[in-house]
Amino acid sequence: MASRSSSAAAIGRAARSSGLPRRNRRRVRRLCNMAGPDLMKTKLYSVSPPVKAKATNASLSGPTRYSPGMSTSRGRASRHKKTFPVPPAPREFQQARSRATYERILAAALELYAEQGFHATQTPDIAERAGMSVGGLYRYFRDKHQIFRELVHRGLEQNRQAQDRMLAAAEAGLVAGETDLHRAIEGVVDWTWKALHPTPPDLLRTLAAMAYLDPAFAELTEQYDRYERKALSRLLAKLTSRKRVPSPLAAARLLDLVVPNVGIWTALHPDEARGVKEATVEMIYRYLADPPE
Numbered sequence: 132m133a134s135r136s137s138s139a140a141a142i143g144r145a146a147r148s149s150g151l152p153r154r155n156r157r158r159v160r161r162l163c164n165m166a167g168p169d170l171m172k173t174k175l176y177s178v179s180p181p182v183k184a185k186a187t188n189a190s191l192s193g194p195t196r197y198s199p200g201m202s203t204s205r206g207r208a209s210r211h212k213k214t215f216p217v218p219p220a221p222r223e224f225q226q227a228r229s230r231a232t233y234e235r236i237l238a239a240a241l242e243l244y245a246e247q248g249f250h251a252t253q254t255p256d257i258a259e260r261a262g263m264s265v266g267g268l269y270r271y272f273r274d275k276h277q278i279f280r281e282l283v284h285r286g287l288e289q290n291r292q293a294q295d296r297m298l299a300a301a302e303a304g305l306v307a308g309e310t311d312l313h314r315a316i317e318g319v320v321d322w323t324w325k326a327l328h329p330t331p332p333d334l335l336r337t338l339a340a341m342a343y344l345d346p347a348f349a350e351l352t353e354q355y356d357r358y359e360r361k362a363l364s365r366l367l368a369k370l371t372s373r374k375r376v377p378s379p380l381a382a383a384r385l386l387d388l389v390v391p392n393v394g395i396w397t398a399l400h401p402d403e404a405r406g407v408k409e410a411t412v413e414m415i416y417r418y419l420a421d422p423p424e
Contacts, residue, residue, distance in 0.1 A: 232261075232263070232267075232271065233271050235261045235262070235263075236257065236258075236261045236263075236268060236271055236272065236278065237278065237281065237282060237285075238261075239257050239260035239261035240252070240257045240260075240261075240275065240278045240279070240282065241282055241334070242260060243256055243257060243260055244279065244282075244334060244337055245331040245333045245334035245337070246333060247333075248333070248336075248337050248340075249275075249279060249337055249341065252275060253275065254268065254274055254275050257275060257278065283348070283351060283352075284351075287351070287352065287355045288355075290326055290355070290359075291355055291358060291359065293322065293326065294322065294359055294362065294363075295362065297318060297319070297322045298362055298363065298365075298366050300318075301314075301315050301318055301366055302366060302369070305366075305369060305370065311370075312370045312371065312416065312419060312420055313412070313416050313420075315366060315370055316412050316415050316416050316419070317412050319363065319386065319390065320390055320394075320408060320411055320412050320415075323390045323391055323394050324390075324394040324397065324398075324404075324408065327391065327394040327395055327398050328394070328397075328398045328401075328404075330398065332398060332399050335395050335398060335399065339395065356387060359387065360380065360383040360384055360387050361380070361383070363383040363386060363387070364379040364380040364382070364383035365379070367379040367382050367383055367419070370419075371419050371420075371421075372421055374421075375419065375420070375421050376419055382418075382419060385418075386415060389411065389415070390411065390415075393407060393411050
């Protein structure tokens, strides 16, 4: 009895000094008491303060590492709810050679992702294509997830800036009387397809697959899509009547669904691109324009 009493006291002291929440301390004491005093004689039982693990995105930032103080369900929630801000400022290098190496790694990774897909590409493959050692690559990037994230951020940000310029030019033309609805639609379709067609077809397939398979990637692209839809809806609000288009934002969403997907299809089937493009512009125009009197 004395042995059990002293064991219980030791368990209580360990639980109190562990830093665990009160409800977890009671659970530790209850489990250890059920196991009996022999448990205290082994080195299997130890209570240590929980270590706070920084939740990282499993898909774009590498695997999530769990610690004793982090629940699995919370880790999953962190992976799926994490949001990605506007890309940070570009990395600065003291030497031009370092900047060139950084860009060479990104170019090599982009080629490999296009050729064999993201999941089949490993960090050593990227290092070999870039003409450097794996250790040298790790001086610039943590892993292939970080490289992919940098490429996606860079591409989306470039597209956002290009779209801003395109829409600003369309609005300026509208003010000057040089732009009507049909020309604006042609401009949107042209800009979208010019952004897509230089992309290698295999990379387009990889990006399309990632949007369905990777929640973090889908969330990242959705942030930019949402920004672009709002910008496009402002232009549509000036070009269409509310009787014909009650919700410019809904119309912008429709264009966002139709134009890029048709653009990807024509990038994979370039022989039919011209006819499909003209049909797409006409279809959208008939949807947005007021019917003839």
